[in-house]
Amino acid sequence: MNRFDGVKVLITGAGSGIGRATALRLVSEGAAVFAVDRSGEGLAATAASAGPPPGLLVTHTADVTDEEAVAGAVRAAAGRLGGIDVLVNVAGIHRTTPIGELTVADMELLFRVNAVGTALFCRQALPLLPDGSGVIVNVASSAAAHGNPYMTAYAASKGAVLGFSLSLAAEVAHRGIRVVPVSPGSVATPLAGPHVLPAGQDVSYYGRIRAPFGTAEPEQIAGVIAFAASRDAGYLTGAEIRADGGSHI
Template structure:
């Protein structure tokens, strides 16, 4: 008996990094996954990596595009025959010194990280079963640990934690659980991006990003997401789970 046998999961950000690792982990435990992402090629790579016993269906959509989200959630519910668990992983990062922070940077971070998460929660909540439904939103350790040049990203992830906390209270009468997950520094395409450390910034400030346990792997975060969405976490809601290799001790 697998922990996710018969469980239908709607997952954003499934084309790369933590989202791909989550799709693989959940399908390995029996889940029927519906993966959404901007990247068609990345979704195809994720689907190719899934060997069962679970399954994956995919859809290209921008999580910040309201009509696209409404259509994606409707199709996910039809394709899977319902939605038991929503996992919001899609996100964008930007490292920007304050002096060069633009309105465009702020809007992009908040549109994807906050608006995208909120839209999927709004659209999926009505499908989640009372008593067993769950939402897992990926935030970041940056929300609760000051990291230089990440003020806008950190603020967007702080909003994800606050949104999740209030949503947990709102959905508690239905016994639907809402958790956020805050990874520390994880080796993915996001952290390998060339603009992760912009020219001219003092790289020594970034020392605090590195955890006593080293840089995390995407499958280590996926393992905690899988736990949070499962009945193993049945008595946890309205909480942020840090998965940071001891960065914040």
């Protein structure tokens, strides 16, 4: 498929996991991708995996919580690619903390990276996105809508991404710009897995969650994001896509 021939994409969190898989998927479908991450090492590994043209992958190191760096990344993307058609916000962090141990610093960090970082990129990129065809895909989480013990602050930050995205969709609909939140369930990346659960706590809840389709590979979520960003999804905006392998059916 070459759904993204000539399409210019800025994607964050492209140095690992879902963001890397999405960047590679979009390049493989012909996109010119401006790949942002705070990890230069991660971006180098992503670039090393990208295939030959017609797609293009350019990397750029930036921290999504740094307002100046976000503005600089958007400017650099537009300059290098000749514009931005699609913004995909994937960068994020995860923490599990029992409520009694939750600190203001934990909460602020999770919100700053997951919610504020996403909002900053949307704000900076929106004036450049083309009316009638611009797209924003924001990665939230199934945790935004389904309770998970020890994930209160993470879930709240992802609920913020979800709510932000739905309201933004309403705000920019008059320009013909689509905004789609994608909420993965459990995905096999460095961010997830049993290793993130807090020690010495009752984590039996997690053993009871049964995703009929198992844990996702990042490429499976990349496929969903690519669909949401593509013209195939041209009538889709302001609606969450929950890709959790049936965990909550």
